[in-house]
Amino acid sequence: MRSHIIATIFSKEIKEVLRDKRMLYLIILLPFFLYPVLFTLIGGVGASQQEKLMQQEIAVWVSPNATDTPLPEILAEDPSLKVEMKAFTEADLEGQKRTMGIQLPDDYQERLNNGQSAEIVIYADQSQDVLNMRERILRTQLTGLGDQLLNERLASKELSPEFANPLSIDSVDLSPEESGDRMMVAFLPMMILLFIFIGCIYIAIDITAGEKERRxxxxxxxxxxSTKEIVAGKFLAVAAVGIVSATMNILSLVVAMNIQAYLLEEESAGMAMNLAPEAWVWLVILVLLTTLFLGALSLAVVLLANSYKEAQSYVSPLMMVVLIPAMMAIMPGVELNMQTALIPVFNVALSIVAILKGNFDTSMLAIVAAASFVYGILALYLASLSFGNENIITGEKVNWKALLGK
Amino acid sequence: MTNRQNQHIYMSTLIEARGLIKDFGDFRAVNNVSFQVEAGEIFGLLGPNGAGKTTTLRMLSGLLTPSGGEAIMNSHSMQKEQMAARRSLGFLTGDMDLYRRLNPRELLMYFGKLYETPKAELNARVDRLIEAFGITPFVDRHCEKLSTGQKQRVSIARTLVHDPKIVVLDEPTTGLDIMASEFILQFIKKMAREEGKALIFSTHNLTEVERLCDRIGIIHEGDLVYLGDVAGIKKQTGQDTLPQAFFELVKEDKMATSSL
Incomplete structure (x- = not known):
C-alpha cells in the first residue's frame, strides 16, 4: 500500500466533507447546540409547568370534624387551596374536576387521646397532574404532623425522640473519588458509542452508496x-469524522450538563468528570479502537447499497449493534470478565463504565483493547471484501456466495 | 506474414480483447468477443442497449473480471498486471460523474496524483488540459454547478490527466448540444491522429461513427456480429447507409438466432 495514495484519497474525502454544509451541520453544529438547547428547554418547560400547576386553584373538601385539628391551618398555608368543610363520601368526589377530599375518622381526637393511631384518608384522582402533585405535598405535610404528634407523646412520657427510633441507619459511599457522576456513568458509554456510530455512518454512506448514486x-x-488503498483512504476519513463527531457530542453534553447543574444551583449535580490520567488514556484508546470497528463495519455494510435511500435502511439494524450492548452494559450485576471482554461493543461499553466508576483492571482493559483491535481488523477485512467485489462497485446484483467464499 | 510485419503489429496494437466472456449467473452477457485497436486508430463499438457494450468496456478497464478471455492494454494484461494496464488507460462511461464539491482543477489534480504523476509535470499538464478543453472560465466553480457540456469537457480532461496511450469513451456526446458534441468529436480526432492514442468510441449516433471511426465492432446479444470498416458492413448487408446496414445486421442475427 502506498501511503501517499491513501493520503490523497483521505484528504479529498475530508475536503468534500468540509464543503458539505449538511455534513458539517450534523457533525459539529448540531451537537454543539443540541444539548445546551435541549436541556435548557426541557428544564425551562418543566419548571414553568410545575409553577403553573401550583397556581391552579384546587377545591379541598375536608370532613367537618377536622375543624379543631391543625389540618385547616396546614391547608391555609397554600392560598390556591379552597378549603370547604363538608361531609362527603368517596362517591361524591367522582367526576369532580380539581377537587380532592380529606377524610378524618369520627373518633379522630379520641383515638389520639388514647394513644392510638388515627387514619387520615386523602381522596384524589391522581391521573390529574395537578391533584397528583398536591396529594404528594399534602402527604408530606401530614407525615410531618404525625412526627410532631409522636414527639409530643414521647415528651409527655419524658422520652426522647430517639426512643421511637432505636436504629439510626447511615451509609458511606466508598466509591473512589476519581470517578464520574452516576448519571454520567449510566449514559456516557451509550452516548460515546452512539455518537461515534452516527459520525461514522453518515460519512460512510456519503462516500460509498452516495458516490454510487452520484456515479x-x-x-x-x-x-x-488499489482496492486496499481506496479502503484505507476512505476508512481513515470515516474514522476521523467519527472521532470528531464523538468528541463534539461528548463535549457538548458535558457543557450542557454543567450549565444545567449551575442553573439548578445544585453543586452535587456537577457533572464534570474527575478521572485519573491513566483512565483518560484508556478511554482514548478504547474510543479509537471502537471507531476502527464501527467505521470499518459501517463502510462494509453501506457499500452494499446503491443509493442513499437504500443505505439508510441499513442504519437502524446497525444502530442496534451499538445500542443493545451499550444498554446491557449498564444493567446491574453485568461486569467485565474474561467472557464479556471478548464480546464486541459490549466489552467497550463495560470498560467505559468501569473507567468512569474508577475501578478498572488494567489487564482486563488490555484484553478488551486487543479484542477490539482484532474485531476492527476483521471489519476492515470485510470492508475490503465489499470494495473488492466488482458487482458491489458496479451496482450489479451481489453474488453473496462469491463474496463470502472469496 | 513476415516476422517484421508481426513485430510492427505487436508494437502498434494498444488494445486487445482476447475472447472476452462475461457471465452473470446463468446469463452470458458477453460471448467470446475479440478485437484489436491500433495506435492512432478510432474504433467504434456499437450495439443496441443491453447488447453487452458497457460490460465489454468494463472488462477492458478492469472494473469487471472476465469469466473467460483476457484484456490486454499496451501489452499488459488487465487481469495479471492491472496497475501497468490501468496506467495506459483513460476510461469514461456514462456511469462516471464528477465529484460535486471539487472544482475542475482540484478534480484533475486529484486524479493526476492517484496516477502518481510528478508534481511539476502534473501542474503543467492540468494547465494544458484546462486550456485545451476551454475549462478556464469555470475552473474555480464546483462541479455540481457546471452545465452538462462543461461537465463532459472536465470528464474527458480527467481521462487524459495521466497522458494515457489508450482512451475509452462510452457515449461521450450523449445529452450534449451540437456545439459541445462537435468540440468533443474534434478532440477525439486530434487525440488519435495527432497524439497517436488508441481510441474506443462507443455511441448510438451513427453519423458520428461514419465521420470518425476507422473500424467498427457491432455487439448484439453478447456476440461480436461484425468487425471491420464502415464500407465493409454496407457491402456485406447490401445497404447504402450505416443505419440501414446496422438494422439489417442486427435483424439477420436475430433471425439466425431464432431459427436455431
Missing amino acids: TLQTLFTTTA
Missing part, C-alpha cells in the same frame, strides 16, 4: 489506486 465511485476503481 463517482467507478472512476476511482479504474485508476491505479
Whole structure:
C-alpha cells in the first residue's frame, strides 16, 4: 500500500466533507447546540409547568370534624387551596374536576387521646397532574404532623425522640473519588458509542452508496489506486469524522450538563468528570479502537447499497449493534470478565463504565483493547471484501456466495 | 506474414480483447468477443442497449473480471498486471460523474496524483488540459454547478490527466448540444491522429461513427456480429447507409438466432 495514495484519497474525502454544509451541520453544529438547547428547554418547560400547576386553584373538601385539628391551618398555608368543610363520601368526589377530599375518622381526637393511631384518608384522582402533585405535598405535610404528634407523646412520657427510633441507619459511599457522576456513568458509554456510530455512518454512506448514486465511485476503481488503498483512504476519513463527531457530542453534553447543574444551583449535580490520567488514556484508546470497528463495519455494510435511500435502511439494524450492548452494559450485576471482554461493543461499553466508576483492571482493559483491535481488523477485512467485489462497485446484483467464499 | 510485419503489429496494437466472456449467473452477457485497436486508430463499438457494450468496456478497464478471455492494454494484461494496464488507460462511461464539491482543477489534480504523476509535470499538464478543453472560465466553480457540456469537457480532461496511450469513451456526446458534441468529436480526432492514442468510441449516433471511426465492432446479444470498416458492413448487408446496414445486421442475427 502506498501511503501517499491513501493520503490523497483521505484528504479529498475530508475536503468534500468540509464543503458539505449538511455534513458539517450534523457533525459539529448540531451537537454543539443540541444539548445546551435541549436541556435548557426541557428544564425551562418543566419548571414553568410545575409553577403553573401550583397556581391552579384546587377545591379541598375536608370532613367537618377536622375543624379543631391543625389540618385547616396546614391547608391555609397554600392560598390556591379552597378549603370547604363538608361531609362527603368517596362517591361524591367522582367526576369532580380539581377537587380532592380529606377524610378524618369520627373518633379522630379520641383515638389520639388514647394513644392510638388515627387514619387520615386523602381522596384524589391522581391521573390529574395537578391533584397528583398536591396529594404528594399534602402527604408530606401530614407525615410531618404525625412526627410532631409522636414527639409530643414521647415528651409527655419524658422520652426522647430517639426512643421511637432505636436504629439510626447511615451509609458511606466508598466509591473512589476519581470517578464520574452516576448519571454520567449510566449514559456516557451509550452516548460515546452512539455518537461515534452516527459520525461514522453518515460519512460512510456519503462516500460509498452516495458516490454510487452520484456515479463517482467507478472512476476511482479504474485508476491505479488499489482496492486496499481506496479502503484505507476512505476508512481513515470515516474514522476521523467519527472521532470528531464523538468528541463534539461528548463535549457538548458535558457543557450542557454543567450549565444545567449551575442553573439548578445544585453543586452535587456537577457533572464534570474527575478521572485519573491513566483512565483518560484508556478511554482514548478504547474510543479509537471502537471507531476502527464501527467505521470499518459501517463502510462494509453501506457499500452494499446503491443509493442513499437504500443505505439508510441499513442504519437502524446497525444502530442496534451499538445500542443493545451499550444498554446491557449498564444493567446491574453485568461486569467485565474474561467472557464479556471478548464480546464486541459490549466489552467497550463495560470498560467505559468501569473507567468512569474508577475501578478498572488494567489487564482486563488490555484484553478488551486487543479484542477490539482484532474485531476492527476483521471489519476492515470485510470492508475490503465489499470494495473488492466488482458487482458491489458496479451496482450489479451481489453474488453473496462469491463474496463470502472469496 | 513476415516476422517484421508481426513485430510492427505487436508494437502498434494498444488494445486487445482476447475472447472476452462475461457471465452473470446463468446469463452470458458477453460471448467470446475479440478485437484489436491500433495506435492512432478510432474504433467504434456499437450495439443496441443491453447488447453487452458497457460490460465489454468494463472488462477492458478492469472494473469487471472476465469469466473467460483476457484484456490486454499496451501489452499488459488487465487481469495479471492491472496497475501497468490501468496506467495506459483513460476510461469514461456514462456511469462516471464528477465529484460535486471539487472544482475542475482540484478534480484533475486529484486524479493526476492517484496516477502518481510528478508534481511539476502534473501542474503543467492540468494547465494544458484546462486550456485545451476551454475549462478556464469555470475552473474555480464546483462541479455540481457546471452545465452538462462543461461537465463532459472536465470528464474527458480527467481521462487524459495521466497522458494515457489508450482512451475509452462510452457515449461521450450523449445529452450534449451540437456545439459541445462537435468540440468533443474534434478532440477525439486530434487525440488519435495527432497524439497517436488508441481510441474506443462507443455511441448510438451513427453519423458520428461514419465521420470518425476507422473500424467498427457491432455487439448484439453478447456476440461480436461484425468487425471491420464502415464500407465493409454496407457491402456485406447490401445497404447504402450505416443505419440501414446496422438494422439489417442486427435483424439477420436475430433471425439466425431464432431459427436455431
